[in-house]
Amino acid sequence: MKIYSVTDPEFKPYGKILEGYDTAELCAAMEAIPLPAEGTAYEPGIDSLEACKVFADFRDRAYGGMPIQLGMCWGHNTKLNCLEYHRDSEVNIGWKDFVLLLAKQDEITDGVLDTAAVKAFRVPAGVPVEVYATTLHYAPCQSCPDCGFRVAVVLPKGTNTAKPDYTPACDEDGWMTARNKWLLAHPESGEAKNGAHIGLSGINIDIKEDL
Numbered sequence: 144m145k146i147y148s149v150t151d152p153e154f155k156p157y158g159k160i161l162e163g164y165d166t167a168e169l170c171a172a173m174e175a176i177p178l179p180a181e182g183t184a185y186e187p188g189i190d191s192l193e194a195c196k197v198f199a200d201f202r203d204r205a206y207g208g209m210p211i212q213l214g215m216c217w218g219h220n221t222k223l224n225c226l227e228y229h230r231d232s233e234v235n236i237g238w239k240d241f242v243l244l245l246a247k248q249d250e251i252t253d254g255v256l257d258t259a260a261v262k263a264f265r266v267p268a269g270v271p272v273e274v275y276a277t278t279l280h281y282a283p284c285q286s287c288p289d290c291g292f293r294v295a296v297v298l299p300k301g302t303n304t305a306k307p308d309y310t311p312a313c314d315e316d317g318w319m320t321a322r323n324k325w326l327l328a329h330p331e332s333g334e335a336k337n338g339a340h341i342g343l344s345g346i347n348i349d350i351k352e353d354l
Contacts, residue, residue, distance in 0.1 A: 228278065234273050244262075256342060327343050
């Protein structure tokens with residue numbers, strides 16, 4: 144699979160690089176958190192990351208003063224498995240280079256997206272990237288076979304916490320798996336086996352051989 148850079152024009156429909164943010168302290172704080180032995184971990188908000196000076200910058204500049212959370216997704220991953228979206232942009236910052244597997248909401252047809260539409264983008268270490276609300280994304284991938292990844296995740300406060308209690312009134316309502324999180328799962332994924340909406344067709348992309 145071809146891996147583009149977020150500096151390539153192909154990234155423009157999916158997001159943009161954010162400028163004027165000093166992420167050195169944040170990257171050091173991420174590095175202090177041990178990688179899991181296998182698989183991935185995610186926490187919506189982590190105190191040591193939210194204590195970094197750049198937290199206020201993201202809140203006031205990237206999100207226009209709205210309440211935010213600064214957490215992390217970290218571990219070992221080279222596969223697609225699922226795609227998700229929120230009703231707002233997400234900002235990602237990597238401790239090292241990492242790879243995002245992305246598609247667009249308007250490529251979903253009748254609740255299903257063909258994974259042939261997915262593109263891969265390499266993000267340089269320490270560079271904040273905004274992933275638009277209309278962009279489908281999920282767990283980052285590492286950028287080398289054995290290095291793992293640590294990626295800070297900035298989102299509006301409360302995102303990815305407990306799913307609200309509601310009565311579904313349309314098909315999309317059945318895709319929600321957490322607060323402000325709609326998920327399309329590949330049939331091979333653990334999420335699908337746990338009851339998530341099967342919304343990805345085609346191969347479950349694995350970039351291991353492309354690194």
